[in-house]
Amino acid sequence: MAVAAPAYTPEQVWTWLAGVPDPEIPVISVVDLGIVRAVAIDDAGGECVVTITPTYSGCPAMQVIAEDVEQALRAHGVGKLRIVTRLSPAWTTDWMSEAGKAALKGYGIAPPVQQVIDISGLTHGVKRHAIRAPEVACPHCGSARTRLTSQFGSTPCKALYQCLDCREPFDYFKCH
Amino acid sequence: MDSNKFDYLLRQGDNALILSQQLSQLCGKGPALEEDMALTNVALDLLGQTRMWLSYAGEIEGKGRDEDRLAYLRDTRELRNVLLVEQPNGDYAQTMARQFFFDTWHYFLMRGLVDSSDVRIAGIAEKSIKEITYHLRRSGDLVVRLGDGTETSHRKMQAAIDELWTHTGEMFAYDAVDQAMVEQGVAPAADALRAAFLSHVAEVLEEATLKMPSPDAFMQRGGKQGRHSERLGYILAEMQFLQRAYPGAEW
Numbered sequence: 482m483a484v485a486a487p488a489y490t491p492e493q494v495w496t497w498l499a500g501v502p503d504p505e506i507p508v509i510s511v512v513d514l515g516i517v518r519a520v521a522i523d524d525a526g527g528e529c530v531v532t533i534t535p536t537y538s539g540c541p542a543m544q545v546i547a548e549d550v551e552q553a554l555r556a557h558g559v560g561k562l563r564i565v566t567r568l569s570p571a572w573t574t575d576w577m578s579e580a581g582k583a584a585l586k587g588y589g590i591a592p593p594v595q596q597v598i599d600i601s602g603l604t605h606g607v608k609r610h611a612i613r614a615p616e617v618a619c620p621h622c623g624s625a626r627t628r629l630t631s632q633f634g635s636t637p638c639k640a641l642y643q644c645l646d647c648r649e650p651f652d653y654f655k656c657h
Numbered sequence: 658m659d660s661n662k663f664d665y666l667l668r669q670g671d672n673a674l675i676l677s678q679q680l681s682q683l684c685g686k687g688p689a690l691e692e693d694m695a696l697t698n699v700a701l702d703l704l705g706q707t708r709m710w711l712s713y714a715g716e717i718e719g720k721g722r723d724e725d726r727l728a729y730l731r732d733t734r735e736l737r738n739v740l741l742v743e744q745p746n747g748d749y750a751q752t753m754a755r756q757f758f759f760d761t762w763h764y765f766l767m768r769g770l771v772d773s774s775d776v777r778i779a780g781i782a783e784k785s786i787k788e789i790t791y792h793l794r795r796s797g798d799l800v801v802r803l804g805d806g807t808e809t810s811h812r813k814m815q816a817a818i819d820e821l822w823t824h825t826g827e828m829f830a831y832d833a834v835d836q837a838m839v840e841q842g843v844a845p846a847a848d849a850l851r852a853a854f855l856s857h858v859a860e861v862l863e864e865a866t867l868k869m870p871s872p873d874a875f876m877q878r879g880g881k882q883g884r885h886s887e888r889l890g891y892i893l894a895e896m897q898f899l900q901r902a903y904p905g906a907e908w
Binding site: 535570571636655657 | 692695698708709781785787788795798
C-alpha cells in the first residue's frame, strides 16, 4: 500500500500546538511556554515527530502535556505521531514568548524578569549575599515595591512574592 | 555492561531518591507554610532527578530494570546513597544543615558533570543544576538566618552543623568506582570538588556567625558501598511498602 503524503505542514502543526494549554497555567500554551522544541514531518513515512522538553525535571505535568499534545493533533487528523522528550539543551524561561509573558501577567503571575538563571553566581569570588532577589513588579497594581517571601511557590517554577503597596501576595515565574 | 558506570549512576539516583523521600515526610509539617512548600518543591525536583539517573542506570545495566524497579525493589545493601542523606530530619536546624551540606556538594558536583564525557550524564547535570542553584540559595539563606538569628536558633544551628559534619567527607573519598569514572572523563576529580565545597561552606558559616568544624575531622563512610545505618531500613520500609505488598501496583 502506498503511503499518502500527509495533508499538513509543520507550520500547521505548530499552529495546532499553539492551541494546547499548559495544564497548570491554562492561559499559556505549551508553545508559548517553550516546551515544544521541534516539529518534523518525515516525508517518506508521513510520521509527525514532536519534540518536547520538561520545564523542571520533576514536573508532574509532563505526562499530561504529552497526552494533550497527542489528543490535539489526533483531533486535527494527524495519524502517525511520535512524541520525543529531549533534556538538552535544558529548558529556560528565555524560550517563553512575549505573548506568553503578557498572558501570565494578566493571569496574576509576574513573568520572569531576567535572563536565564546564572548558575555561576555562587562561585569564583562572587559573594553569596551579593546575589539579590530580582526586582519584580506587582502583577496586580504594577508597583515595583515588592519583596520575595519564598524561593518556592505553589509549583517548582514559581516563587512567592508580596506587594508592599497593595499588600497582595503573588506568584512570580522564576528565571530558569 | 560498564559496572562502574552503573554503580556511579545508582549513587547519583539514590542520593536524590533518599533525600527526596525524607523531605517528603515533612509535607504538612513545615514550620511555616512557605517552608512546607519549599521542602516539597525540593523533594519534587530531587525525585525528577532520581528518575533521570535511575532510568539511565537501568539502561546501562541492560537487564530490563526500569527506574521504578530500581527504586522500589532494592534492599539496603544494594542502595548506594551517601550516609548524609539518610540522617534523620531531626529539628529544623538539622534538616537545614543536612540540606545545606548536600546542596553545596550537589551543586559543585553537577558543575563538574556538565562537562562529562558521557553526553547523557552531561544532559542530566545541565538540567539539574538550574534546580540545585535554587536549592543551594535557599538552604544557604536559612543557615544564615538561623545561625545569625536568636540565641536559641544559633545554638541549635551550630549543634546541627557539628553533628552532621562527620558525614561530609564521604562524597570526596573516591573508591575504585569513582576513580574509574574520573579516568573515563565521566566524573570530576575529588580534590577540586572538595576545595570548592569547603570554601562555600566556610563563606556561609562565617556569614551565619557559626564555627566551621575541622576539615580534617574523622569522617564516616560506607554508604556508597552499601554499608548503611539502621535508619535506611526504616526509610525503605515506608517507601517500598506498597510495591512489596502489591507488586506491580500502578496509579
